[in-house]
Amino acid sequence: MVSQFPLDYMHLICLGVVKKILQTFTHGSHKQKFSAKMIKEISANLKTIAKWIPSEFARKTRELENLDRWKATELRLFLLYVGPVALQNYLPKKYLIHFISLHCAIRILCHETDCKRNNKYAKDLLNYFVEKCIELFGTNFLIYNTHNLIHLADDVLKFGHLDSFSAFSFESYLYNIKKKLKKAEKPLQQLHNRIVEHVACNLKKKIIFFEKPxxxxxxxxxxxxxxxxxxxxxxxxxxxxxxxxxxxxxxxxxxxxxxxxxxxxxxxxxxxxxxxxxxxxxxxxxxxxxxxxxxxxxxxxxxxxxxxxxxxxxxxxxxxxxxxxxxxxxxxxxxx
Structure with missing residues (x-):
């Protein structure tokens, strides 16, 4: 029963562990909490980095002052690409290596082929990350989200790379559903009618594959x-x-x-x-x-x-x- 329900890394890692780490450094009472000056400098760097984010990303980087309003896609961008660079000069080495270990493990598990080839290494990194959480942040940090990281690599072996079974695509599609609803009355009937019309008119978007650039x-x-x-x-x-x-x-x-x-x-x-x-x-x-x-x-x-x-x-x-x-x-x- 447990093995057939994979863990969703959008909620588990992006909105869970990554956001908790950043909140610990910015809002918490931890000994490594960023000073107001450091938060201002990191936010300025994130604003600069936003100009270098490619068009494939729907959202760009925002300041740490807006952390509580960051979306899951922004936290994913920070974890997989921006975080190791943005935090490089602001965290003690052991905290930096700890965060980059999570970054490296999740990049491996998001890769379509590396997720199987380097799965054991990614699992070792996640185990190291969880063990070090107690030393660096205390036992209060070891919540259920953090513990579940040790099982993530096993789900990838069974179901494929993380993005093949994450909630990101479903969360994104909620926007399309909401667009189909024109009033508060009878939402289910409205949605059914729009779907029937969509199929009847053959308006389904076709995925274009280019044989050559x-x-x-x-x-x-x-x-x-x-x-x-x-x-x-x-x-x-x-x-x-x-x-x-x-x-x-x-x-x-x-x-x-x-x-x-x-x-x-x-x-x-x-x-x-x-x-x-x-x-x-x-x-x-x-x-x-x-x-x-x-x-x-x-x-x-x-x-x-x-x-x-x-x-x-x-x-x-x-x-x-x-x-x-x-x-x-x-x-x-x-x-x-």
């Missing part, structure tokens, strides 16, 4: 300069690259090289990316394992502009400012 938004000025067709946007199945928004310019190639796209061209119907590749990347500090094993790196040295085959792109890179460099993390899913 699709270029959009032609840039006539660039086309005249280069002598070949130039575009601002290129669509892949799970993400979009764009030269207009700086947050949408970064991607990984098949050899895990990180590229900053400067221009998108079409030569004989073959899409080409013109850009710079990241050179001499280093691993992220305080990571429980060499972060380059998970394609998470830091760097800010770029090669000269060159051409790349658009079909060689595998994933989008999420770029987050870190000191005088950038931290790059692979996009796990499409989050719209």
């Amino acid at each position: 699709k270029v959009m938004c032609k840039n006539n000025k660039k086309s005249e300069e280069l002598g070949i067709a130039s575009y601002n946007t290129i669509h892949y199945n799970k993400f979009t690259l764009s030269t207009i928004n700086k947050a949408d310019q970064f991607c990984y190639l098949q050899d895990d090289t990180i590229v900053r796209v400067k221009n998108i061209c079409l030569n004989n119907d073959n899409p080409i990316l013109i850009g710079e590749s990241l050179i001499n990347p280093i691993g992220f500090p305080n990571y429980p394992i060499d972060s380059k094993e998970f394609d998470i790196v830091i760097g800010n040295q770029w090669s000269h502009s060159t051409n790349f085959d658009a079909n060689n792109v595998t994933r989008k890179a999420v770029c987050i400012p870190y000191k005088k460099s950038y931290c790059f993390l692979p996009l796990l899913h499409s989050y719209n």
Whole structure:
């Protein structure tokens, strides 16, 4: 009976453990509580980081002053991408490693293939996280949400990666249901009628899969300069690259090289990316394992502009400012 009901990481981790940790550091009476100055500085950093969040994310980062109003998607963004960078200079090392252990474990369990291949390592990280909670935060922190983390990896082995059985998609669909209701009277009948009409009119949205990358938004000025067709946007199945928004310019190639796209061209119907590749990347500090094993790196040295085959792109890179460099993390899913 217990094993057939998987744990939902939206409520368990994002709205549960992650929010409790941040509330402990911002609102609680813990010895490591952030000062007003630290909260102000971290909030300013989160506001800056918001400009670097790609278009795949429905929500951007907000200030810590609004923590009580953060949505689950914002807490997920903080855990999987932003948190390890934003907290780097504000937490003692043992607290930072503790939080990054949770970040690393959940990134593994959210990955479509790593969730099985590195499941044992993710489980060890979660066990370490739960054990350290008592030492770092006291026994009061070890609530049922925290305890359940030790069972999460087993659910992933049985049901697939975390996003395949989380409540995020159902929570998002509530908006579509609410749009169908025009008045308070007889909501069930209204919803039934709208669904019947929807099916009858065949208005169901079709999922578009591109056999090859699709270029959009032609840039006539660039086309005249280069002598070949130039575009601002290129669509892949799970993400979009764009030269207009700086947050949408970064991607990984098949050899895990990180590229900053400067221009998108079409030569004989073959899409080409013109850009710079990241050179001499280093691993992220305080990571429980060499972060380059998970394609998470830091760097800010770029090669000269060159051409790349658009079909060689595998994933989008999420770029987050870190000191005088950038931290790059692979996009796990499409989050719209």
